[in-house]
Amino acid sequence: MVVYAEYVFLENFIMNYIILSLTGKFTKYTVKRNKLIIGSSIGALYAFIIFFPSLHFLFSTLMKIACSMLIIVTSFTPYRFKDFFRLIGIFYLITLIFGGAGFALFYFTNFNGIVSNGVFYMTNISVKNIFVSCGIGYLLIQFCWGYIQKQLSKEKVLMNIRIEINAETVELKGIVDTGNSLTDPISKYPVIIVEYNAIKNLLPLEFKDIFSENRIFNFEQLITKIDDINWIKRFRMIPYKALGTENGMLIGFRPDNVLIHIDNYNRDINEIIIAIYNQKLSKSGDYMALLHPDIV
Numbered sequence: 262m263v264v265y266a267e268y269v270f271l272e273n274f275i276m277n278y279i280i281l282s283l284t285g286k287f288t289k290y291t292v293k294r295n296k297l298i299i300g301s302s303i304g305a306l307y308a309f310i311i312f313f314p315s316l317h318f319l320f321s322t323l324m325k326i327a328c329s330m331l332i333i334v335t336s337f338t339p340y341r342f343k344d345f346f347r348l349i350g351i352f353y354l355i356t357l358i359f360g361g362a363g364f365a366l367f368y369f370t371n372f373n374g375i376v377s378n379g380v381f382y383m384t385n386i387s388v389k390n391i392f393v394s395c396g397i398g399y400l401l402i403q404f405c406w407g408y409i410q411k412q413l414s415k416e417k418v419l420m421n422i423r424i425e426i427n428a429e430t431v432e433l434k435g436i437v438d439t440g441n442s443l444t445d446p447i448s449k450y451p452v453i454i455v456e457y458n459a460i461k462n463l464l465p466l467e468f469k470d471i472f473s474e475n476r477i478f479n480f481e482q483l484i485t486k487i488d489d490i491n492w493i494k495r496f497r498m499i500p501y502k503a504l505g506t507e508n509g510m511l512i513g514f515r516p517d518n519v520l521i522h523i524d525n526y527n528r529d530i531n532e533i534i535i536a537i538y539n540q541k542l543s544k545s546g547d548y549m550a551l552l553h554p555d556i557v
Contacts, residue, residue, distance in 0.1 A: 299335050
């Protein structure tokens with residue numbers, strides 16, 4: 262089988278350039294075209310080792326990692342270790358996806374190729390086929406990356422929450438907590454955990470008196486002190502387990518309405534329970550509520 266050096270260089274240069282461009286895009290790292298060209302050329306020249314048997318030791322795992330690092334440093338010039346490791350991690354991820362797309366294309370077509378020292382070389386491949394493979398890889402990356410970011414954003418994005426009860430409202434910030442799987446044992450409604458200080462203005466006076474006296478509630482004491490039958494019907498006991506707490510219990514209530522502002526639109530929720538937490542949920546005070554993942 263004949264392998265032409267100019268084809269090896271062209272194929273690897275195009276693939277490296279696309280992969281590096283996507284690495285810069287997904288890491289949101291500023292990149293210059295001339296640096297991408299140099300980095301892509303280094304990767305393409307590295308493939309030329311196949312033509313020099315005496316240099317095949319450069320195909321060792323250590324040398325491959327070193328070459329990857331050199332490509333990243335040349336293409337992006339990161340100044341912090343954090344940026345460097347993020348860049349090289351995304352670079353490897355995109356490379357693996359593109360490699361999988363290339364192998365799939367090879368499997369379903371009549372491409373010829375050889376494997377040498379862990380490096381796969383294709384012959385009789387056209388520029389068109391290279392772009393087809395890149396297109397498949399790009400679509401896979403876009404789909405997977407969008408899904409991953411969507412899942413991560415559920416935990417990190419602050420949301421505006423408005424809680425309404427008896428024509429009174431409070432507004433606060435909250436985040437989705439994937440560890441919050443609490444549901445009301447009676448109604449099976451999902452639970453939002455909210456700091457007491459954020460919603461105390463919605464609660465009856467008797468409730469606030471009990472809360473100021475004790476961190477652990479006595480539900481019977483609460484019921485006997487509150488005369489409002491409407492409030493008594495709203496109260497719930499929410500069992501929970503946490504580190505160091507096997508049989509914990511939170512006092513909760515059913516509000517009239519909860520409005521959550523998500524991605525530029527408002528979502529009204531009626532089937533929800535608010536659980537009251539008498540400590541800080543965020544040390545920095547960025548948020549005061551933990552939302553159940555099912556809510557969003």
